[in-house]
Amino acid sequence: MAHKQKASAKSAGPKAANATSKPKSKSSDRKEGPKTWSEMFSELACATARYAGHPLAFLTAASSVIVWAITGPLFGFSDTWQLVINTSTTIVTFLMVFLIQHTQNRDTMAIQLKLSELIIAVQDAENKLATAEDLSEDELERLHEQYRTRAEATLDHLNQRREHLKRAS
Numbered sequence: 001m002a003h004k005q006k007a008s009a010k011s012a013g014p015k016a017a018n019a020t021s022k023p024k025s026k027s028s029d030r031k032e033g034p035k036t037w038s039e040m041f042s043e044l045a046c047a048t049a050r051y052a053g054h055p056l057a058f059l060t061a062a063s064s065v066i067v068w069a070i071t072g073p074l075f076g077f078s079d080t081w082q083l084v085i086n087t088s089t090t091i092v093t094f095l096m097v098f099l100i101q102h103t104q105n106r107d108t109m110a111i112q113l114k115l116s117e118l119i120i121a122v123q124d125a126e127n128k129l130a131t132a133e134d135l136s137e138d139e140l141e142r143l144h145e146q147y148r149t150r151a152e153a154t155l156d157h158l159n160q161r162r163e164h165l166k167r168a169s
Contacts, residue, residue: 042102049103052096064088 035043051057068085075081116130132143 042106045099045102046106048096048099052100 065085068081072081112133119125119130120127129143132140135143
């Protein structure tokens with residue numbers, strides 16, 4: 001029954017397909033009540049990553065370095081003056097590594113889910129690939145070799161067909 005609904009939604013066009021899908025609401029995906037530490041960290045990490053990727057963040061960082069450099073003569077280019085920039089950049093870098101890694105993990109998982117949905121939705125696709133990210137390194141290497149071989153065979157077949165068509169015309 002669900003297959004028929006998908007087929008009729010596909011044939012009716014994008015608006016009909018959207019009408020049959022579930023509404024996208026963050027509040028329905030999560031339990032009500034106070035946020036967990038993980039949810040709060042996730043929101044902070046995503047917001048920080050968005051800000052860090054904004055031109056204003058670059059201008060703020062560049063301005064800080066310029067101000068620090070300008071104050072060099074005022075402090076006689078002392079060891080303490082140098083320690084200020086070294087310490088502050090190390091702290092910011094240390095914290096940003098974790099925030100960026102978190103957002104990268106989220107983005108990767110979202111892409112994996114979207115690809116899994118596409119693989120599962122395609123009728124002749126191998127559904128085992130929908131969970132390829134869970135395979136070991138050796139299993140991934142074997143799969144890669146299998147698909148590389150299949151791709152080369154497909155390319156050879158296409159090249160033969162092209163040659164045949166050239167000769168025929």
